[in-house]
Amino acid sequence: RKEVEQDPGPFNVPEGATVAFNCTYSNSASQSFFWYRQDCRKEPKLLMSVYSSGNEDGRFTAQLNRASQYISLLIRDSKLSDSATYLCVVTTRSFMNNNAGNMLTFGGGTRLMVKP
Amino acid sequence: DGGITQSPKYLFRKEGQNVTLSCEQNLNHDAMYWYRQDPGQGLRLIYYSQIVNDFQKGDIAEGYSVSREKKESFPLTVTSAQKNPTAFYLCASSMEGTDTQYFGPGTRLTVL
Numbered sequence: 001r002k003e004v005e006q007d008p009g010p011f012n013v014p015e016g017a018t019v020a021f022n023c024t025y026s027n028s029a030s031q032s033f034f035w036y037r038q039d040c041r042k043e044p045k046l047l048m049s050v051y052s053s054g055n056e057d058g059r060f061t062a063q064l065n066r067a068s069q070y071i072s073l074l075i076r077d078s079k080l081s082d083s084a085t086y087l088c089v090v091t092t093r094s095f096m097n098n099n100a101g102n103m104l105t106f107g108g109g110t111r112l113m114v115k116p
Numbered sequence: 117d118g119g120i121t122q123s124p125k126y127l128f129r130k131e132g133q134n135v136t137l138s139c140e141q142n143l144n145h146d147a148m149y150w151y152r153q154d155p156g157q158g159l160r161l162i163y164y165s166q167i168v169n170d171f172q173k174g175d176i177a178e179g180y181s182v183s184r185e186k187k188e189s190f191p192l193t194v195t196s197a198q199k200n201p202t203a204f205y206l207c208a209s210s211m212e213g214t215d216t217q218y219f220g221p222g223t224r225l226t227v228l
Contacts, residue, residue: 008156032215043206043219044159087158091215103174104217106151106158 003027004107006088012113017078021110023088024070033064035073036087038109044087047073078114085109119143120220122207127225129194129201137192137223139207146212148190152176153204153222165190194225202227 006023013019025033033050048055050062050071061074071088088107120141129135139148147166151159161174165184179198184190194201204224208217 004158034216041204041224043222045219046216049216103161103164104215106160108156108158 003092003105004088004090006107006110008108008110010111010113012115013078014115015078015080018074018076019078019112021073021086022070023107025090027092028069030090030092032091033071034089035062036089038085038087080114080116083112083114085111120207120209120218122220122223124223125221127223129227131227132196134193134195135225137194137205139190139192139220140188141209142188143209145209147210149208149217150182150192151206151208153206159206162192201225
């Protein structure tokens with residue numbers, strides 16, 4: 001089983017639609033959770049962190065369910081510019097002997113295509 | 117402007133040749149990372165470095181080598197021992213004590 005699993009899609013939606021992606025992770029000790037956005041042939045860019053209480057940034061809402069070990073991303077009022085691949089990212093293990101940060105494990109990404 | 121730069125953007129090499137990919141950051145970040153991305157797949161960690169003159173193997177280090185002589189620089193060498201080197205290579209960095217990583221624009225390596 002992969003450490004972080006996502007439906008690869010593609011999700012084809014019309015402009016203005018609401019779309020939701022889910023992601024499941026296998027390590028119950030995972031500590032931090034993120035959604036990154038990656039445009040075609042570009043680098044991933046941080047979209048938002050995911051907090052236990054859920055958090056919202058404009059049209060984007062992220063939720064975390066620790067009991068079921070899944071993370072969700074909801075996009076409201078989809079724009080053409082939202083077309084991209086969305087990567088679910090979790091921290092899975094710590095560096096040894098210092099506090100430089102946890103290592104990230106990436107899901108394979110979910111591709112979203114917003115059509116006019 | 118602060119950020120992470122990678123060069124070159126595209127790189128072609130013949131089988132059996134070693135090649136070095138550059139990664140530089142002026143964010144004053146302590147930790148730096150190299151990932152590989154294959155089509156339709158997630159990023160996989162090759163090497164990481166938490167401080168100067170120290171680095172650790174990631175999940176797929178075989179056939180790669182790195183150095184960290186300066187805080188700002190973390191070059192990756194793809195050696196001839198790497199069986200399937202054609203991929204998109206991404207460098208990232210993060211501040212000490214944080215999990216958020218910031219990525220450079222990537223180098224697309226093709227072995228002919």
